[in-house]
Amino acid sequence: MGSVSAADEVLDVVDRDDRVTGQAPRGEVYARGLLHRCVFVQARDARGRVFVHRRTASKLVFPAYYDMFVGGVLGAGEDYAGAALREAEEELGVSGLEQPAPLFKFLYEGPGGAWWSYVHEVRCELPVTPQASEVDWHTWLPQEELDRRVADGSWPWVPDGLEAYRRLTAYRAG
Template structure:
């Protein structure tokens, strides 16, 4: 399976739209585009961890701390995050955008919008995307990050997510 050839907005280093390109071209050329991801917690505070399907072209069989994908043309980070949660986990919730950053880890550089959402314990994972999922406490997740193979985005997004949560509320943007 190759990279899905969806249309995305090419953006600059200030996250301003430059034009519309295929995602395949953006990745191949190293052009900046947008990706939206969500850290999903259950009512008890555990975080969902998924293992990508072996059929995926990008990072097959690696674990992820976030659920998400490319932001489509005309979509906001929040709209893309909500769409991805529905597609990948079968849940309809409104994720909250916490922050964005220019992420240079992974397949190609991109702006990453990191969200948070509380989702039900029982999700319907899309088997084309997710081979396995489980709910981990933060200490369990910290241990897993050292032992399991995770996507580059997972390490970067989760470390920034934890740092964001530790900031005083009045210092958050």
């Protein structure tokens, strides 16, 4: 990307059926609340702990909030599978990660806007070196501790990640 700012990155704009209807720069997509596509990847280590991180204070949306997913928006022409692997490797700071497994897709509508959100999972046994521009703190939390941190409300969670987490919990419960 080089010197191109995040706001200038071109995204696919989609409709409520997740069909591409056009393209627009990310800044315009956010400003106008246009529907677009995101991936969410839950990464677990060899012991089954979940990668949790705090976003940097410079992020365009939800700065300094916590998230239990890595991921991000799809660029124009990108598919969910490609974005899931790219974003997971970028945010975890690894290469050679296995392809994240797709689980389910939902339309997020809430604080920050609205976007199609495809939830994936991946096992990461590689040492992680998260992107300093994206992540200012990280750890691997046991599932029980993650559940407790969500329930007690002591950490501010990104609202889309929180909804994805709730849906993932229900999905896993059958």
